[in-house]
Amino acid sequence: MLGAIAGDVIGSIYEWDNVKSKEFELFSSKSRFTDDSVLTIATMDSVLHGNTFEESYKKWFWKYPGAGFSGNFKKWAISNEPYYGFSNGSAMRVSPVGYFCDSLEEVLRMAEDSSAVTHNHPEGIKGAKAVASAIYLAKNGATKKELKDYVEKTFGYELGESIDSIRKWYSFDVSCQGSVPQAIISFMDSDSYEDAVRNAISIGGDSDTIACITGGLAEAYYKEIPEYITERVMGILPDEMKEVLQRFYDEVYSRWMKQ
Numbered sequence: 550m551l552g553a554i555a556g557d558v559i560g561s562i563y564e565w566d567n568v569k570s571k572e573f574e575l576f577s578s579k580s581r582f583t584d585d586s587v588l589t590i591a592t593m594d595s596v597l598h599g600n601t602f603e604e605s606y607k608k609w610f611w612k613y614p615g616a617g618f619s620g621n622f623k624k625w626a627i628s629n630e631p632y633y634g635f636s637n638g639s640a641m642r643v644s645p646v647g648y649f650c651d652s653l654e655e656v657l658r659m660a661e662d663s664s665a666v667t668h669n670h671p672e673g674i675k676g677a678k679a680v681a682s683a684i685y686l687a688k689n690g691a692t693k694k695e696l697k698d699y700v701e702k703t704f705g706y707e708l709g710e711s712i713d714s715i716r717k718w719y720s721f722d723v724s725c726q727g728s729v730p731q732a733i734i735s736f737m738d739s740d741s742y743e744d745a746v747r748n749a750i751s752i753g754g755d756s757d758t759i760a761c762i763t764g765g766l767a768e769a770y771y772k773e774i775p776e777y778i779t780e781r782v783m784g785i786l787p788d789e790m791k792e793v794l795q796r797f798y799d800e801v802y803s804r805w806m807k808q
């Protein structure tokens with residue numbers, strides 16, 4: 550969703566140049582979309598058109614092979630074999646699943662399917678399921694306390710630490726178990742979409758992906774993204790990505806917003 554994509558774009562200039570602070574420029578002339586946005590769009594494309602996740606991830610990878618994909622993912626795009634991944638790659642692309650499905654059971658099943666084509670390690674699958682289900686609960690009006698209790702109980706992530714505390718020790722960790730809990734806490738400790746994304750980037754690490762995960766969740770909960778962010782991000786996205794995004798909002802997002 551745009552919340553995830555905007556997080557990726559905002560984080561794109563901080564992944565290799567971490568800021569351990571919430572005071573930073575949201576955009577620069579170097580801000581760009583990365584693999585996280587490309588695969589989030591691919592997930593939307595897949596659920597909208599009924600293509601398999603495998604087909605869709607490959608199709609979109611080949612459109613933007615230089616967007617920042619990992620070596621493992623590139624090898625998979627040629628070879629086909631899942632690589633037992635447990636990196637946050639399974640969690641950063643899953644946000645549309647949380648919006649698309651009509652029940653928690655369906656969310657968990659589809660999140661697992663989307664992960665397993667590449668990230669068939671239990672931690673990779675767990676990361677995708679945790680993010681997608683948290684988004685599903687947030688979009689349906691769960692409180693932060695309910696979200697926290699569900700994720701801790703179901704997935705065993707510990708979400709009790711504050712962002713100010715995490716910022717002191719956190720460093721680069723692309724595993725699901727070493728970045729998904731921090732991304733969820735970035736949302737928990739926030740009071741708006743922008744505040745959540747600032748939290749996510751302020752801890753350092755894999756900033757584009759953490760902010761992408763946090764941004765998807767924050768959008769589902771706060772249900773609004775400031776216009777100065779959406780306008781800037783839409784200006785960066787190519788038309789074919791915007792078309793998929795628009796269709797997803799028209800067909801899926803608006804459906805539950807009306808409920």
Ligand SMILES: [Mg+2]
Pocket residue numbers: 583584585617757758
């Ligand atoms: Mg990336």
